[in-house]
Amino acid sequence: MCGYAMAPMATDLTCLFATTAGTGLCIASANTFNQLMEAPYDAQMSRTRNRVLVRKVISPLHAASFGTITGILGVGILSAMVNPLTAILGASNIVLYTCIYTPMKRVSIVNTWIGSIVGAIPPMMGWAACTNSLDLGAWVLGSILYAWQFPHFNSLAWNMRYDYTKAGYHMMVNANPALNSRVSLRYSLLLFPLCYIIPYIEMTTWWFALDSTIINSGLLLGAFRFWKNSNDKTARDLFFGSLIHLPVILALMMAHKKNWRTDNQKYDLEDISDTELKNITK
Template sequence: MKWADFSQLIKFRLTFLVVFSASITFLIGSKVNEQTIHEPINWYNWGLLIAGGFLVTGAANIFNEIIEKDLDKLMKRTMGRPIPSGVMTTGQALIIGMFMGISGVIILFKLNPTAGYLAVFSIFLYAFVYTPLKRKSSIAVFVGAIPGALPPLIGYVAAHPQIDEIGLVVFGIQFIWQFTHFWAIAWVLDDDYKLAGFRLLPTGKRDRISAIIPFIFAVILLPVSLLPTYMGFGGYIIGGVSLVMSLIFMYQAFNLMRTLEIKAAKQLMYGSFFYLPIVQLVLLFDFLGKK
């Protein structure tokens, strides 16, 4: 199997972003430990988190592709993936997915049982609840937002073994961000999604309501993104960056609501790609700078 095939099988870019998010919050959790129990960053455990997170996320994506193999054949965006294109059999993919999933969960359990349980829950919810629900109702987006927001929480508890207010805030930011992010993608790819019977836009079509709802979530994201500063574990730097990024995000969502154009949806989609890593990185640097 070529790297290109394996990369498509595990959705490498998505997996990379997920692992990046978890690795950032692991360092934030490590800083909390340093401040409370004077324990330095464990870089070995950081590496284990990256490995375990990569394996678990890749496994979830493989299970998703196995379940949707017949639907992937119908969409231009996915028909070239290894399973629908015939490069790989379902059985081969299942073996790879099981190996990656079990190995990743074991690694995360060794780091922290809470991280391991959250990883198992994430795989189950993404592959076996969200995936089949995509063809039935747009409520799938709400269900999918939960496993989509768990990586930063998993990364945090892997370093700081308890779910506290900081962990919940980093989870909340990514949870709310996902709605506007995902609906922007759904708006752009709606024609392709409909070939497979996916119902992902709020109303099932590109209309005003399907643009208003992502804008509402972009508005909600603004106060949520300011929680680190408001609650005192983030400084004014992250507050300022979050404010600016959220206002830009809101403007892009407003532009989609105003024009209902695919071009505006693409701008919002690309804006969402920049929003999350910038906010998470600045939160990390702001957090590391605090004594």
């Protein structure tokens, strides 16, 4: 929704609702197939052992049917009621999550970088839904979501590291704990310049640069402590800090958004001749 709200176009509530519904259905489809594929391994992890497929509350056939139906409906809604570009992004995210990210978790730590792409695409879908394009603003929004996921997920993974090992997942936190915390710190730092690009390309006022610096500094402090001394407490602090960080950053971004419509209307008035302007104001 933030991607749609930040796009430089007039808001169409029908399109917004269709985008939200279609994106939600695509996410439901991807998550369903993910849990279907990982049910035997989820049973070995404390965080996931109570999922419905693990407890056999529903059958694999029901799950596969639900995943297929929600995927078709989600992409169909985006294609018919939004635009083909947004539908392609939605379909691509389903494929990326289920066919690349999910199996790669058992092969290589690169899965974390692939999974972060999955999380970066939804705001780009919102932008594409509004503009039918992927302008620089869409890529910056996606990059912010991409970078945020490393301190978020790597701190979560720290307290799940023994479960990941038991279930046979190849995660950064198991293969190289020092890299796990170092990557969290690096991407927390990256959030600063990414947020500064937002006012630079005139998506927001420069007040967002100031506000985002304060919020990003809080996340960076947590990431620094996690890097300096990785333990359950610093990981937990960073994880919960990331849960607060993202909605606050996005809310501030929308609060400081420049009034594109007003600016465009001013430019339009400058192009109107004096005679036409008098007729309009009569």
